[in-house]
Amino acid sequence: MKKTTHELLVKRIIQMEARINACKRCSSAHHCFNTPSMGKGDLTPEILLVFQSQGNRRPEMNNYIEIRQMLKKEFDQERIYHTFLVRCQPQACFHIDDTEDMLVRHKAFYKKECQFNEPDCPGIPILPTSKEVVSCLPYLIEEIDILAPNTVILFGKRTAEFVLKAKGVLEEPMIPGFYKYNNRCIFTTVEENLFTREDAKKLTGFIAARQEDLA
Ligand code: SF4
Structure with missing residues (x-):
């Protein structure tokens, strides 16, 4: 990639991330004490992985980097990005109900630990609502558009459903599934909290078989 094209790409990603950091579309974000999750990985990705939300994989599973490492190995591909x-x-918190109107989303609240000292509570990650998904989806579509990967992998039926609908696929997604959109290959697989090394191997085989069909 030419330097200027790369610089433009980085600039677009930085601008998008600034908008995400300032975003207040969802009421649950007012209760969020963590920084919004940004995409990570190679900025000229061959493969882009989409997970539902940061809390949807147990921390002891080394979170999302582990999935990226598994797929790097299986695909023999370094250029992988996840988002x-x-x-x-969103996090459940028994304090929130009492103080709902007092909390505002502000950079000062972006900490890993809860601002309430007693009792100490890291927050309980809960599933984002459909409204939150719809509010946030434009950022993902924009990110895919900027990074232009050849292959997109959607983890879990819910993620697949929302992203594929945004691309005009209205029927229920198949898992595993393969879709073609604007010369881009979109694959679906199991949810990130269930994804294992075995799934990484199966997914690699599934993708290789579809690519052979297309050749
Ligand atoms: S739309 Fe996305 S970035 Fe904005 S507040 Fe909702 S979850 Fe956060």
Whole structure:
């Protein structure tokens, strides 16, 4: 990629991330004490992975980097990027109900730990609502458009459903599934919290078989 094209790409990603950091579309984001989750990885990706939200994979599973490492190995491909359908992980908190109107989303609240000292609570990640998914989806579509990967992998039926609908595929997604959109190959696989090394191998085989069919 030419330097100027790369610089433009980085600039577009930085601008998008600034908008995400300032975004207040969802009411649950007012309760979010973490920074919104941004995409990570190679900025000229061959493969882009889409997970539902940051809290949808248990921390002891080394989170999302582990999936990227598994797929790098299986695909023998370094250029992999991962991102999220919903950037602000909603968290259940028993304090929130009492103080709902007092909390505002502000950079000062972006901390890994809860601002309430007693009792100490890291927050309980919960599933984003459909409204939150729809509010956040434009950022993902924009990110895919900027990074222009050849292959997109959607983790889990819910992520697949929303992203494919945005691309005009209205029927229920197949898992595993293969879709072609604007010369881009879109694959579906199991949800990130269930994804294992075995799934990585199966997915690699599934993708290789579809690519052979297309050749
Ligand atoms: S989840 Fe997405 S749309 Fe909602 S406030 Fe966060 S960045 Fe904005």
